[in-house]
Amino acid sequence: MKPASAERAAIDRAMAAFTDRVEYSFFVVTTASSPRDISGCLAGFVTQCSIRPPRFLICISKVNHTYFVAERAEGVVLHILGRDQTELASLFGGHTGDNFAKFQHCHWSPGTTGAPVLSDCAAWIECLILERFDVGDHQALLARPVAGDGGQCQGVLTSHTLPPLEPGHPVA
Numbered sequence: 001m002k003p004a005s006a007e008r009a010a011i012d013r014a015m016a017a018f019t020d021r022v023e024y025s026f027f028v029v030t031t032a033s034s035p036r037d038i039s040g041c042l043a044g045f046v047t048q049c050s051i052r053p054p055r056f057l058i059c060i061s062k063v064n065h066t067y068f069v070a071e072r073a074e075g076v077v078l079h080i081l082g083r084d085q086t087e088l089a090s091l092f093g094g095h096t097g098d099n100f101a102k103f104q105h106c107h108w109s110p111g112t113t114g115a116p117v118l119s120d121c122a123a124w125i126e127c128l129i130l131e132r133f134d135v136g137d138h139q140a141l142l143a144r145p146v147a148g149d150g151g152q153c154q155g156v157l158t159s160h161t162l163p164p165l166e167p168g169h170p171v172a
């Protein structure tokens with residue numbers, strides 16, 4: 001039997017080879033637990049998980065500033081980024097709300113749940129948080145869409161088109 005460290009290394013290699021092949025969109029997930037308590041981060045771990053009824057699963061790292069705000073929030077807004085929105089991706093994925101006021105560096109307005117709706121994106125959808133699940137070092141939010149619209153930005157920023165970006169909050 002392989003020692004645990006060798007098995008972990010083999011799984012890490014297999015995971016990298018596997019996940020590098022998967023092209024997925026990046027989302028900015030925003031949330032608010034009060035008008036002064038707002039947060040948001042870049043997220044790739046987002047997927048529609050039901051058609052009728054429409055539902056999304058959004059996975060937020062338990063160390064992120066966004067996680068602690070989402071814990072007390074009614075809803076979240078998912079934003080799809082346009083193909084040229086690497087600066088917005090860096091703002092939300094490369095900085096943490098622990099020490100940086102991201103929303104002073106972009107245009108936004110509050111949605112129906114209070115979560116910020118970014119003015120510049122390809123499309124957005126606002127959701128109510130129905131349930132929260134522990135899924136490892138992330139928490140999954142099961143969410144029901146309640147509003148949304150298209151945006152002005154063209155194309156889609158994906159995992160294969162975003163230049164390398166160091167997460168603003170250290171991964172657990």
Ligand SMILES: Cc1cc2nc3c(=O)[nH]c(=O)nc-3n(C[C@H](O)[C@H](O)[C@H](O)COP(=O)(O)O)c2cc1C
Pocket residue numbers: 039040041042043044045046059060061062063064065066067092093094095096097098138165166167168169170
């Ligand atoms: C390419 C990329 C994908 C990411 N995907 C996720 C994700 O799916 N979920 C998540 O919670 N954080 C994800 N992150 C990390 C956060 O966006 C990042 O640590 C951010 O700075 C956290 O901000 P906050 O502390 O203000 O919430 C990702 C970061 C990058 C660069």
